[in-house]
Amino acid sequence: MSVSVSQLELAKPLTSDSTATTGGNNGIDQPELVIRPRKGWIAVDWKELWTHRELLYFLVWRDVKVRYKQAILGIAWAVLAPVLSVVVFTFLFGAKGLGANKNLPGPPDFQVLPTSLFIFCGLIPWLFISQSISNGGLSLVNQQNLLSKIYMPRLFIPASTIGSGLVDMFISFGVFFVMMSIYGYAPSKQIVLLPLLIFLTVLLSMGLAFTLSAMTVTYRDLRFLIPFITQIGMWVSAVVIPFTGVDAMKRHQWVLLLNPFFGIIDSFRSALFPGWGWRPWHLLSSIIWTIAILVFGLFYFRKTERRFADIA
Amino acid sequence: MSTPVIKVRGLGKAYRIGMVNPKHTNFRETVTELCKQPFKRMRKYDDDFTKDAADTYWALKDVSFEVGQGEVLGVIGRNGAGKSTLLKLLSRITEPTEGEARIKGRVSSLLEVGTGFHPELTGRENIYLNGAILGMKHAEIKAKFDEIVAFSEVEKFLETPVKRYSSGMYVRLAFAVAAHLEPEVLIVDEVLAVGDASFQKKCLGKMGDVVKHGRTVLFVSHNMDAVASLCTQVLLVEKGRAGEKVSPEEGVKAYLSLTNSDASVPVREKPRTQHRTRDPIFTGLKITGGSGHANVVETGRSVTFEIDIENCEDLKNVTCAISLHNERAQRVVFFHTLYHGGFSFPGAKKKKLVCTVPSLPLVPDSYYVELVMSDGYQFIEKVERVDRLDVVYANSLGTGKIPSRGQGFFVLPCEWKHEG
Numbered sequence: 162m163s164v165s166v167s168q169l170e171l172a173k174p175l176t177s178d179s180t181a182t183t184g185g186n187n188g189i190d191q192p193e194l195v196i197r198p199r200k201g202w203i204a205v206d207w208k209e210l211w212t213h214r215e216l217l218y219f220l221v222w223r224d225v226k227v228r229y230k231q232a233i234l235g236i237a238w239a240v241l242a243p244v245l246s247v248v249v250f251t252f253l254f255g256a257k258g259l260g261a262n263k264n265l266p267g268p269p270d271f272q273v274l275p276t277s278l279f280i281f282c283g284l285i286p287w288l289f290i291s292q293s294i295s296n297g298g299l300s301l302v303n304q305q306n307l308l309s310k311i312y313m314p315r316l317f318i319p320a321s322t323i324g325s326g327l328v329d330m331f332i333s334f335g336v337f338f339v340m341m342s343i344y345g346y347a348p349s350k351q352i353v354l355l356p357l358l359i360f361l362t363v364l365l366s367m368g369l370a371f372t373l374s375a376m377t378v379t380y381r382d383l384r385f386l387i388p389f390i391t392q393i394g395m396w397v398s399a400v401v402i403p404f405t406g407v408d409a410m411k412r413h414q415w416v417l418l419l420n421p422f423f424g425i426i427d428s429f430r431s432a433l434f435p436g437w438g439w440r441p442w443h444l445l446s447s448i449i450w451t452i453a454i455l456v457f458g459l460f461y462f463r464k465t466e467r468r469f470a471d472i473a
Numbered sequence: 474m475s476t477p478v479i480k481v482r483g484l485g486k487a488y489r490i491g492m493v494n495p496k497h498t499n500f501r502e503t504v505t506e507l508c509k510q511p512f513k514r515m516r517k518y519d520d521d522f523t524k525d526a527a528d529t530y531w532a533l534k535d536v537s538f539e540v541g542q543g544e545v546l547g548v549i550g551r552n553g554a555g556k557s558t559l560l561k562l563l564s565r566i567t568e569p570t571e572g573e574a575r576i577k578g579r580v581s582s583l584l585e586v587g588t589g590f591h592p593e594l595t596g597r598e599n600i601y602l603n604g605a606i607l608g609m610k611h612a613e614i615k616a617k618f619d620e621i622v623a624f625s626e627v628e629k630f631l632e633t634p635v636k637r638y639s640s641g642m643y644v645r646l647a648f649a650v651a652a653h654l655e656p657e658v659l660i661v662d663e664v665l666a667v668g669d670a671s672f673q674k675k676c677l678g679k680m681g682d683v684v685k686h687g688r689t690v691l692f693v694s695h696n697m698d699a700v701a702s703l704c705t706q707v708l709l710v711e712k713g714r715a716g717e718k719v720s721p722e723e724g725v726k727a728y729l730s731l732t733n734s735d736a737s738v739p740v741r742e743k744p745r746t747q748h749r750t751r752d753p754i755f756t757g758l759k760i761t762g763g764s765g766h767a768n769v770v771e772t773g774r775s776v777t778f779e780i781d782i783e784n785c786e787d788l789k790n791v792t793c794a795i796s797l798h799n800e801r802a803q804r805v806v807f808f809h810t811l812y813h814g815g816f817s818f819p820g821a822k823k824k825k826l827v828c829t830v831p832s833l834p835l836v837p838d839s840y841y842v843e844l845v846m847s848d849g850y851q852f853i854e855k856v857e858r859v860d861r862l863d864v865v866y867a868n869s870l871g872t873g874k875i876p877s878r879g880q881g882f883f884v885l886p887c888e889w890k891h892e893g
Contacts, residue, residue: 218605227591230593306589307588309561470567471488
């Protein structure tokens, strides 16, 4: 087949944008990319994640931007959503009494933590975790193009949903501290441990998001299971009612060691409310759970990653 | 050949046929799945499913080739031949089942324009997002931002969410970002088949630029013009196997003869693409030109297509389309039951559709007929190159001369005057 002159002309540059840098080093001394079948467990490529770190930033930025676009109240929803939940739960459980804790110092009136503060404090980490589970878990199936049309460090896809949850969390904390000062309630000195707790929560959420998102690619059924996990999780982790309010939980405290969320959520209260005792064993169990879930999540994700594009 | 940048040895990719169409969307199957789980573990379901099992389908097998620095390799082949699988393997989207590939330098792949575009974000925001997804650094995108915007021709709408863009604008913006990637190795799939003609031309021009900068390009296309004009070498992929690299002229010739060779095969047995596997629907096609000859028509005369349809009584509401393609696989005209006939129809056990074109003013050439049946949402069956239609010379303009191949697609009358 002959090629006519008119078609050859297509190959000529039609635009004048040749400011682009020339070929650069011509690839000979570049590191070589080897593509071959891999078996078994695959280690996380930290170096690759680091070189592409800007991508993670852009994905988080996208999620934050998109979340409140075209909503009339915009970012105000980040404030309103937890506040409304707090109002509803406070109304349900009565303004006083549920947060009762004998360990609280001060005059008898102060021994009772306002219910709204108690609930708010539990809801902040919990909303973050449940949001990470539901958004993170569905992040891969909801963005299949990112799996089947391009290669990128795929761990970033679930990880980015956590970043945007973190922004919401900081906003909620802002509101929380305002509310605390309205109640005239000074935070405990142990508040310095708060960043560490947040870090722990982030790690746990990441582990869960990695595991659930990778599983959802293979088993779409998790779409139905995930909302269930977040609902049940709230009640068994003493998010809005103190576990002392539930007889069975109070009597068999060791059962709560099996719940990765309880230790974290309880410790948030210990860090914020003076006199709210730490439960070191429960915190330790949460830490161990977090490490286990994160490590499993990373490895499970890496192991199944190579099949994502085939089955997504 | 200069130093090889891409080295591929015995590359192969197998799919379990059960995995190609996974159906785990309802609870009943979840339970069955769970019950089967322990047995699957025993079969080592996850890792090395037996490579020669009966339900294994090799999309690509034993592919070896090398691409040198600055070479532009066109990968051509029929639909389903394995071209896209090859590109997916080389761009690391999916892992090979066997063999290996080595690539030197930064690789960028472009299997779709606008991957990761978010409809709610503005044009400006999407440039940054898409750039990052394609592997550009923030500083790099920033430096090229104006250039990208100028190329895309959407300056005025930069602050508008892309969901309000026309499809043309969307594609232009998406391609503009991709076009400003500067990888050492670029892998491109058919993305040039988007946008209007002038933009396509611009894209091809940009591709030509990339090539001139000494980058190595792997280019999949059905557009034989683009292949012939851009590529330095061509790799023909057929049924999952790749041949030797040949010159573009030879490659294009081989591709065309490959796709045209089966004129003697009855329509019923022609290879076809189906959305969901089923018995063949298109089972016969008769083309009669105005002068009564089969498969030949004089330009400007009438032509009749009689299409036999079978085995589609389960389809409630379908449409059928005939399109004519020239030898370079460009679609020239399109006749659709809904657009031209104003109807869609219920499928039937056996049915005949007749399409009469009162005048077919195409330039003399050989054209290939493609038949497509679709319901409102997707195609159901597509048969490419069902048959051939030769359009031959006729003095339809009354001047004794008419445009020929390469001077446009149509022979249309017009009036010329000289004034003053």
